[in-house]
Amino acid sequence: MRLILFSFCFLIAASCFGSGNFFVKGNQAFQAKDYAAAIDAYEIHLEKYDFSRFESFHNLGNAYYRVGNYSKAILNYERALLIQPNHKHLQHNLKVANTKIEDQFSEVAIFFLVKWWQNWRNLFSVNIWSFLTILMAIISAVALGFWKLGSSRKRRKTGFLVGFSAFALSFLLLITTWQRNENLKNPNTAIIMQTETELKTASDENSPTIFMLHSGTKIRLLDDLGNWQKVYLPNGDLGWLEKESFEQI
DSSP states (O other): OHHHHHHHHHHHHHHHHHHHHHHHHHHHHHHTTOHHHHHHHHHHHHHHOOTTHHHHHHHHHHHHHHTTOHHHHHHHHHHHHHHOTTOHHHHHHHHHHHTTSSOOOOOOOOOHHHHHHHHHHTTSOHHHHHHHHHHHHHHHHHHHHHHHHOSSHHHHHHHHHHHHHHHHHHHHHHHHHHHHHHHHHOOOEEEEOSSEEEEESSSSTTSOEEEEEETTOEEEEEEEETTEEEEEOTTSOEEEEEGGGEEEO
């Protein structure tokens, strides 16, 4: 039994050491300005392991930026931004990288309530929102217990008000947690990877071309049909792209 337990602990330790080693190697290569080696190390780390994903995506974006691959830099900055949407340094890096691409669209203004909800949802990670949801549910249960079992009318009234208020808030927090998790798992956005690709009016290569899109442009994914994807551009235009032309964030 001890041998099994020791072997299990050894495997965990070896796994952690190996995974951390790729991340450390990437950092060392980046410091030595060997950006190609840094990219390889970060890519291996992200392929094999789950922890340090924010730092790996961010650093990988920096390495791609250094070698002039701005579409890959933007892709990895955007992936890091899903994890930490309010990271100021990352937001700055993404903004700088976006100045390097060819397509510069004037973005359609987001309705203020949608923007408010996005800012609210992105305040915390999924884990923190989950903790707050559970905490508020516990407060609601305790307060409603006072409402039912309170020894005085004042306590029952307070329990009622606090209990139902906390219940409503826990429901809001539950929706927020679900939305934050869904946005993290499936953001429905992508980055154009091909140097140049045609935005079509329909899911057919013989359909008219609206205009050309270039690498680094961010798109929102809508309907898909076979090898084609209907997309929404930052300026509000709609069209169809071949799926091989972009990589999902």
